[in-house]
Amino acid sequence: MSENLVERLDPERSVMLIGYARTSTLEQDAGLEAQVRDLTALGCEKLFREQVSSLAPRKQLESALEFARQGDTLVVTKLDRLARSVTHLGKIIEALEAKGVALRIVNLGVDTATPTGRLMLNVLGGVAQFEREMMLERQREGIAKAKAEGAYKGRKPTARAKAEEIKALAAEGLSMGAIATKLGIGKGSVHRALSPAKVPAA
Template sequence: MLIGYARTSTLEQEAGLDAQLRDLAALGCEKVFKEQVSSVAPRKQLDAALEFARSGDTLVVTKLDRLARSVTHMGSILAALEAKGVALRILNLGVDTGTPTGKLMLNVLTGVAQFEREMMLERQREGIAKAKAEGAYKGRKPTARAKAEEIKALAAEGLSMGAIATKLGIGKGSVHRALASGKTAVPA
């Protein structure tokens, strides 16, 4: 049985999810699991797809990045699939782990993808360090700390932390930290 898995990171990516679902249906996937969550968030539908798969089945994804977030994560997914006798097919790469060549290609491509991501993050860190050295990068302005006096004044008026957060457009945790620094008690 062909089992499809489709994922986008945000709800705004409807077209991307629709395209994945269309491709999986065209391939003949009998069961499709779909979700719209970040790759780092718990992915209940991926877990359900892995649980559903049986020996002889093939899990199908349209792209590698829809499935795994790192080489380690990919390795754990592959180990789970192999333990159940389930193959993995990645459409845009033409990879099928049902063959020895497919397994080799997947390991190579996963390593290259992680290398590429790490290089991008390294370039980003270097750019930020250079901008800081030139005085051009200061990070974002601390919004809640700048409003500490206003937070304390609203708390003195008897507003709850939730009401203060809403009124000032900041998080309730930020209100709590601002009040904790001044030891002002306020209702939650």
């Protein structure tokens, strides 16, 4: 039986602070060790750590959530070490609340074990969502303005949209390989655009 399972099944285990540390695969090991050092100094008795990208599955975080039990507190040094998005944060909080586990984010001074901490976290989540919506709105406005000014080009033309160019170049005697290189498309796309017309071999 693993040490983790023994501790989880031990009815005498007192509530504890559980630390979670993460850095991306591009960051130095020192960043991970610094988090571990800070979490240990805060009194975390159990530590889960991993070095994964922000989008990759976080197995150690899942283990930390599984290990935690009612009355425990999950501790992270910074919010971006824990969640990859507002939606992801919401799912983590939901999982913790279902088990009666609090969340502490050190650099923000947030502790959901307190009413003030829960309020602060809700506000932070709302602000993050608002910022994203504003960013998308600015993006849409920028595209609309560019279209009105005739400057919006949209997506690059596909091979299908370049069919006339392909046929014109083929008529000039260019090979499929030369046409593909000139237009920046695949040789197969050139072949499909010209089929069943005959063109010079590559």
